Amino acid sequence: MVTPATTGPADPAGAPAGPPSPHDPALRADAERHLRALAGESARLREDQWRAIHALVAERRRALVVQRTGWGKSAVYFVATALLRARGAGPTVIVSPLLALMRNQIAAAERAGLRAHTVNSANPADWDTVYDDISQGRVDLLLISPERLNNPDFRDRALPRLAAGAGLVVVDEAHCISDWGHDFRPDYRRIRTLLAELPERTPVLATTATANGRVTRDVAEQLEIGDGAATLVLRGPLDRASLRLSVVDLPDTPARWGWLGRHLADLPGSGIVYTLTVAAAVDTAAYLADLGYDVRAYTGQTDPDDRRRAEDDLLANRTKALVATSALGMGFDKSDLGFVVHLGAPQSPISYYQQVGRAGRGLDRAEAVLLPGREDREIWSYFASLAFPPEDTVRAALAALAESEGPVSLPRLETRVDLGRTRLEQMLKVLDVDGAVRRVRGGWTATGEPWSYDSKRYAAVTAAREREQRAMLDYIATDSCRMEFLQRQLDDPDAAPCGRCDNCAGAPFSAEVDPEHQARAARRLDRPGVAVAPRRQWPTGMAALGVDLSGKIPPDRQADEGRALARLTDIGWGTELRRVLAPDAPDQPVSDRVFNGVVEVLAAWPWAERPVGVVAMPSATRPALITDLARRLCQVGRLAPVGGLAYTTPQGIGPRRHNSAQRLAQVADALTVPDPVREALAGLAGPVLLVDDHTDTGWTLAAAAHHLRAAGARAVLPLVLAVRN
Template sequence: MSTTREQALATLRALVGRDDAEFHDGQFEAIAALVDERRRALVVQRTGWGKSAVYFVATMLLRARGAGPTILVSPLLALMRDQVAAAERAGVRAVTLNSANRHEWEDVTQALRDDTVDALLVSPERLNNPEFRDQYLPALIARSGLLVIDEAHCISDWGHDFRPDYRRLRDLIAGMPDGVPVLATTATANERVVADVAEQMGAGAHNDVLTLRGPLARKSLRLGVLTLPDAGARLAWLVSNLGALPGSGIIYALTVSAAEDTARLLRDAGHETFAYTGQTDTAEREELESKLKRNEVKALVATSALGMGFDKPDLGFVVHLGAPSSPVAYYQQVGRAGRATDNADVLLLPGQEDQAIWDYFATVSMPSKPKAGAVLSALGTEPQSTRALESQVDLKPSTLELLLKVLDVDGAVRRVPKGWVSTGEEWRYDEERYARIAAARLAEQRSMLAYETTDECRMTFLQRALDDAGAQPCGRCDNCAGAWYPSEVASGAAASVATALDRVGVEIEPRKLWPTGADRLGVPVRGKITPEELLAPGRALARLTDLGWGGPLRELLDADAEDRAIPPQVLAACIRVLADWKWDERPAAVVSMPSRRRPEFVTSLARGFADAGRLPYLGSMESVGGGPTGGPGGNSAFRLSSVWERFGVGSLELPVGQPVLLVDDLVDSRWSVTVAGRELRRAGASAVLPFAAALRS
């Protein structure tokens, strides 16, 4: 053990670049368990404790003893980039196989064959890529010296960031050769998650899992909650006070549009801020991460895409515009701050819309029995691509992909080179399990709301949510020491934010291609939409997720809201959109969509346009055959099928050879206005300009 400790300490000092570095409590115990005892270990320690040091030091010691390379399963490209950089500092030869470096796979594979790689980083999704799974993984498993599962809370149904692909790691662990140690690490797990992960790590012949758990609180964090009346007030507070927050940091938003809008607004106010979301290009993400690490920006306004494992020890602050759905998820994100500083500020600015956003994400992530049954009925022994399945099951592509992953992990389907096949294994919908998960999610939401209003120490509250024993009042948070943040805003900030939020107009991009598989649903179209049937680019007042007009529109267009005439202030904003619209030719008439839910709202909006523009209002298009079938959501092929030949021109006297303004309340998939506009074009309109009060997203 002394020899191992000496070797491990020398490797640690090379890793951190300090000759006086020493192990934190538990670090060497974990390394020794892996290297000397070849055990399975679960390490639950706060961000910045040094979990990566454990697996990189263990890797070098095992390699020196003749072991094969480490397989490191890591969930995010940003995390992988930091891990590879850290490995290089320690002399660990680390490489990665991911979707962004497919052109390097052969070189990486050759390096593995030549035994010139110490650690291979892969995502859990990559483990089920047919090519990787069948051609590369078996040889890797046979030669591996250590398996590491980073952010292991993702394995658990009860973890705050559960991922279906992580669940298949249970089988990977069970299939590891005897004598190959396994390490799982996480910074945010309560007792239920720890027990679940440990149970899955004990799969196979090994059931003795060493769990090393330390205190999760960080003394440097100064927590606070500031409740403000609306989005405008929250943004005005940021505009006024962002510059006073220490160093550079992260501002978390719950949606992509909120992140983009906030970053733009703060940048216009003179703050160096940029949006970082799941829709940000990979190269741009890398550049933004580097800028934040070099303190070249004040903040990145990010969704949860910038989260697990992002390594900036001197991050000075974390602000949340809207709360995550659980205290555990919240602590995972605020744990990015104050790792190598004595002080870091953490402030939550909750929003009234938080609950609706939580409910939406909770709904889309849970499989349902009817949806699963539809997928299984559509699959056979011949491979089908996801796109081909879309014409047979009415699910959005993202929902379908998630469901296929769940069914794959459960053994009912299998991913193959040309798509998906049924395994023929009986699949049972575990209703009790999903009900338990849904109940747990609801309890987490209530706990997050309780955090916002508690009068006890906020760090103690979070520690208790993580089942962290020995919690003591921090003496720093706003409940312990009083509000450390100002509540006022600078003169003129509220007005400038209100002006920014009052901006109107987003484009409705016209559909240009008919969806694949529509012909299988009885819709005789395919390929490009012909120029004679194509809509012109349209406009909407705002997206439902926008920070400005999104809130009022969400209330007006809520499924339970009463149908009524459009309020004057909303109509005035819509008219401003028309005034700014640079169309090629002014519309000659106004036509409205036949609305099932909001006929008064749509008609009043169309008449308002006609009056303001001194245009004839021709009336509403006809609903044919009872009108559209189905509801919102689902995939393009089914949405098109539900509205095909459901709209008619009827007795409308269109101005032949002239443009028409087509008015609706809400645009989601765009197929309703596409099909209705096609009918208007076929009836003689030279162009159709769609307008909706709102875009769904």
């Protein structure tokens, strides 16, 4: 969407001169006319906007535009589209990362008199109509997601026609093409295949606000695929004159929540509060709502309709803030967004620059406040663990696909490869881009093409991520200009002190926390209890792992809904439980504080029938903790000590597996109900608590409940300290 900043004066003095401004009066007048239709009578093209438009329309070449948010990158492709369509060119195809961005772009295109459509996962009923409109020349601009490029139906049915007939191809948020960028997405790299298949002299535009020198060079080189001519790179200064950057460093989460609860009302207009995890977004939104603020949680797990309503409410200033994960990121466009607060630091200064860039596009002043947390590095470490898998895991996946006579679905591949569903699919997308596998109807197949594990590159990318994390810590600690720091991270030659940030002009907010707000935040964070949903159906393909379990779990073999003290990702209890359950933490009796939290969970548990006994899970790593927890629960709740399950072999369950099929195969036959436990169960007239330290996939609890119900337990209520997801 075009913002007021887009319609401002030509590039300021001191900006890089760039290539000479093309002298083509008639085309420029035409371009200016289309810009005024888009952005108002006062709108004038910036010089680099004109250079890009001329390169695309008159020279039919490929260009990369790296400019700050709000500069007007979208105006370039809207105006170029209008000019090219008037000259008989085919529709513009925009590869765009998010549905929210697509909706904004469609609305802006329509204001410019362009007929815009989209093909995405949310509108399958419209696809045939859109394809027909394209063939009839009734579409000026088509927006698609990068994932759509490898959807078998779209790839085989629509993509060849689009590639052959596109008048312009636009790659938005182009830093995603590069695995050196802060938000690499495998599906974006499929664009290389699209570029290679374009007819000669099809213009291509790539745009981003967050590319350092290395990413800029990488993307520019990729744009030359199938063309050969050098990419025109137009890069401008990245200072955001409206942003006031500041850091408020507080000792713990109650202080940060207390500060936010006190100061949210003081922040201008409406804005975004970013968190690092889904749990933090949901919990923070609930806390702020309790204080009377009109806020919404916005995450990748939020219902799509709820997300759209939340976006609309923020755009219309009907809500003070969205409390969001990075799911509300690239492309969300609100010109009068007054503030961005980060409750926890992103992993890199470049990610941070991109997110704070949501604010102040059409304002003279907007606040960007970072509230770093002591747990940030633990969360970064978790995300780092999801990097590209080791070679033996990748080879196992390739072998499984090669040995299959047909396509293999993700659930069935999980029986051969020990990766969680999301990470497995991400790995396959990388292999698809590399040509080693292919997504087809029904799943994935191996291509048979040779493939090598580029360990040096993966290690270099990991090292780059670690440098970014250190740089983020340096940003928090610096006493120099914060905007200049971010600009230097992006290799901006125009980096200079901004005169506006807390280090240049003084802190705009006090770090003192109102005691009443902090106490209220602490009470909220100390509120324990998370529901643990039971498993209802066995994973697909267990027979391949020698496990005779399939279909729905019979109701008389299921666990009931359980409870956990907290999620490990929680910013309240989760912080303490991460220490208790850390791999190097000693196995010792549960602390009084943690035990009292568990008792509060029990007191608030709305079970259908009160438990009468306690069963402990076996553990090779924390037997003292689990045994002590079970014993104390029996004492405080006057429950029968039923005993504990046992392992069938001295090895126990073995190293942790990461997906449902692999985990169930581990635990299904590894657990047994000892005879004394069977005898105790026979004498109980009510449910039993099943006590463990944590749950992740949920299959250990499901298998244990299956055994206990078969041994005579009337009902099984899982109770764990922590949920890992």
